[in-house]
Amino acid sequence: MKKTLNLLMSTLAVCLAMPAAAQFAKPEDAIKYRKAAFTVMSTHFGRVGAMVNGRAPFDAKAAAENAELAATMSKLHWTAFGEGTDKGETRAKPEVWKDNAKFKEAAEKMQVEVGKLASTAKGGNLDAIKTAFGPAAASCKSCHDNFRKD
Numbered sequence: 573m574k575k576t577l578n579l580l581m582s583t584l585a586v587c588l589a590m591p592a593a594a595q596f597a598k599p600e601d602a603i604k605y606r607k608a609a610f611t612v613m614s615t616h617f618g619r620v621g622a623m624v625n626g627r628a629p630f631d632a633k634a635a636a637e638n639a640e641l642a643a644t645m646s647k648l649h650w651t652a653f654g655e656g657t658d659k660g661e662t663r664a665k666p667e668v669w670k671d672n673a674k675f676k677e678a679a680e681k682m683q684v685e686v687g688k689l690a691s692t693a694k695g696g697n698l699d700a701i702k703t704a705f706g707p708a709a710a711s712c713k714s715c716h717d718n719f720r721k722d
């Protein structure tokens with residue numbers, strides 16, 4: 573049992589360490605992947621948002637779970653913006669690649685803010701969650717304004 577587990581862990585470590593480019597066979601796959609990751613992240617983030625805006629009743633456990641899922645998802649997109657993924661079924665602007673440092677900065681900012689939201693949500697206090705939600709939502713919008721076509 574322990575051996576199997578060790579093997580699993582080392583396989584996982586190898587997979588995680590693979591270079592980003594090797595993770596997708598075709599640029600279309602990367603585009604599909606990142607759009608799916610955005611959709612899943614947005615769904616869980618939006619469920620917290622609905623409680624924050626009073627559109628859904630506050631449920632501390634659901635808020636914490638959804639915020640945690642959003643935070644996990646917020647880590648996944650970035651390897652899928654590799655070379656050659658600027659064309660096709662995508663709304664990403666060329667600035668993603670032209671101004672990649674700024675794009676990465678915006679991605680990191682969002683990860684930090686959504687991470688803060690997730691740790692705040694564990695506390696189960698709606699007012700604190702409301703305070704953390706604002707900057708997280710703003711970090712989505714500011715990147716979309718600069719790097720996503722409408």
Ligand code: HEC
Pocket residue numbers: 603606607608610611613614617661662663664665668675676678679680682686708709711712713715716719720
């Ligand atoms: C660093 C930049 C950046 C940040 C931060 C960001 N996004 Fe996006 N988002 C993009 C880009 C670029 C696309 C377009 C992806 C594509 O079409 O290839 C996108 C697409 C999306 C989509 C559409 C996915 C689809 O199926 O086409 C949703 C929904 C979304 N983002 C939600 C969010 C939410 C919610 C947040 C914040 C929690 C967020 N995004 C933060 C850059 C960002």
